[in-house]
């Protein structure tokens with residue numbers, strides 16, 4: 104039976120405002136979701152995560168519920184458009200980057216596979232900041248995604264909990280966002296909000312009174328932690344998240360008949376990075392309160408919890424001073440101390456202690472000792488964890504370590520964002536790949552079919568034209584759709600090395616000044632937010648923006664090279680940008696990118712990777728073969744050896760390579776200063792590179808430039824390039840998050856799928 108939008112709007116669609124129309128379709132979707140019902144079962148997974156970067160939901164939910172064509176037609180018949188509603192929808196601001204997007208892909212796949220599961224997190228009112236560029240610099244404003252006047256996907260459940268902190272208690276409300284599965288029942292995101300929130304504590308931009316916990320607790324994701332108040336606030340947030348989660352989990356398990364000794368038969372918890380770590384001592388605390396012994400509580404919690412490590416960057420492995428925990432969550436400290444005693448009794452190695460000699464509490468160490476599973480997120484990453492980063496733990500618990508290579512949902516990152524490619528694929532191999540992604544391999548049969556290769560090129564050109572139009576209409580940016588679209592979009596971080604790409608672009612400019620021009624115009628797109636307190640990252644953004652002005656001001660050069668730094672990179676922008684990309688820049692310093700998921704999205708959409716042998720790039724290279732990827736740079740083993748020996752001196756490279764020297768000098772040269780460059784920012788960036796360059800940009804520079812030149816030359820053989828595109832899409836099936844989630848379930852969670860639909 105067709106659902107009519109007019110039943111929800113109460114008047115003809117052509118008479119509705121955009122808001123009335125949006126709310127009508129939203130309510131239609133919510134009803135369809137409830138009618139589908141939710142995956143249930145004795146055992147349920149709670150995927151706890153500080154971030155869920157879910158993106159807009161309207162079209163995604165329509166696709167998953169099988170209503171997309173029908174709703175689109177109803178709108179079109181009334182002279183309205185779904186595309187307009189998509190633009191009207193506001194993107195939820197509940198995540199930051201790859202980790203949050205992974206959590207969003209996972210809940211999609213969990214629902215689709217019929218697995219009983221909730222995503223559990225916080226309902227940030229302003230989420231991550233909104234990025235603006237002014238004077239070639241990033242500035243930040245609150246992203247008030249909940250106050251936009253529309254009805255929201257986030258529904259109150261009317262359920263409340265109390266959370267105790269040192270000296271005061273707060274109450275929460277649980278909200279829900281439905282997670283539609285593709286042709287399956289649904290799941291839920293359950294997000295906790297503090298009842299006393301008061302947005303008036305926000306001052307200028309994103310600064311706010313960090314001491315007023317009751318009023319600020321769920322305002323921002325990752326509030327500035329450059330001072331102590333900011334760091335303690337994160338402890339309050341994390342505990343608020345897990346104290347609510349623990350109450351929910353115990354309550355639901357008991358309602359299903361658990362006596363708590365058998366909690367692991369009713370609940371699995373996945374700890375997404377270290378932010379939810381305190382769920383371990385919190386559950387132990389609550390179990391002992393109910394009369395279960397400390398020793399047994401440890402065993403129960405260990406059987407329930409799994410931990411996913413997302414990074415080997417030391418600064419991202421959280422440690423909290425004991426004093427912070429004493430202040431914010433004094434009831435947990437005795438538990439943590441007992442856990443430390445438990446560890447000390449068994450293991451002498453200082454590295455594996457929970458509380459170190461300086462009274463810092465190592466959150467990952469709690470996770471590793473008191474979970475039954477520790478996983479990395481790509482093959483190489485897991486090997487580095489076992490052999491280097493967490494080697495002392497691997498010695499103790501070899502059986503706990505396992506790999507789960509990340510994935511992406513093909514509904515959003517294929518069907519929804521690339522309808523042209525989806526149609527071509529469906530015409531060719533049918534549409535089973537949307538749920539059984541390995542089917543894409545059948546496209547390989549077409550790799551020597553010139554007509555098909557032409558069609559692939561036509562799809563890419565259509566997507567490039569669409570993105571070009573979007574930039575012109577919505578952002579006032581003009582680009583040449585016949586240029587090569589060279590894209591690096593991801594968070595700004597020195598290890599991701601946007602600076603390497605920038606130095607290459609500067610070299611291309613330097614060549615042009617000397618009369619050497621590219622074969623075809625190139626547009627380099629960057630999309631990246633920098634953490635507000637990450638100074639060098641902001642300097643890199645400033646350098647990119649300033650250099651883009653240098654190019655725009657040069658009439659000869661700007662015909663051949665344009666640099667576009669896109670403001671406020673988020674999921675919605677990614678969905679437009681990625682299908683239009685020719686080149687996927689994945690150029691992190693080998694060993695530093697745990698997996699990456701952007702790399703997988705580009706691959707699925709037929710972009711060819713230019714990358715280091717890092718994270719999941721290694722697995723991409725294995726799948727597509729050497730003809731269909733461009734790799735360069737030091738290996739992870741070489742990099743790790745350099746760190747160990749501490750023998751890297753960036754200045755030696757600068758002095759040896761005139762092309763590199765010229766590019767680095769350019770950063771602080773006249774042209775940059777004449778185009779709005781700030782000597783302080785650019786001087787600091789240049790000094791950082793010359794005196795430290797911790798992420799080894801310079802040693803990979805020459806190989807990067809040569810490899811990129813070869814890639815651009817190969818691009819000119821359009822048929823052969825199209826074959827590379829095809830081979831990337833055809834081999835992307837492994838990176839479906841359906842595969843990742845099936846592996847988590849097989850090895851870690853052991854949930855029974857809810858099969859009746």
Ligand SMILES: *Cc1c(COP(=O)(O)O)cnc(C)c1O
Nearest residue numbers: 200201593673674677699700701
């Ligand atoms: C996928 C995605 C990321 C992660 O990109 P990486 O290249 O893996 O770092 C970050 N931000 C957004 C908006 C994304 O969609």
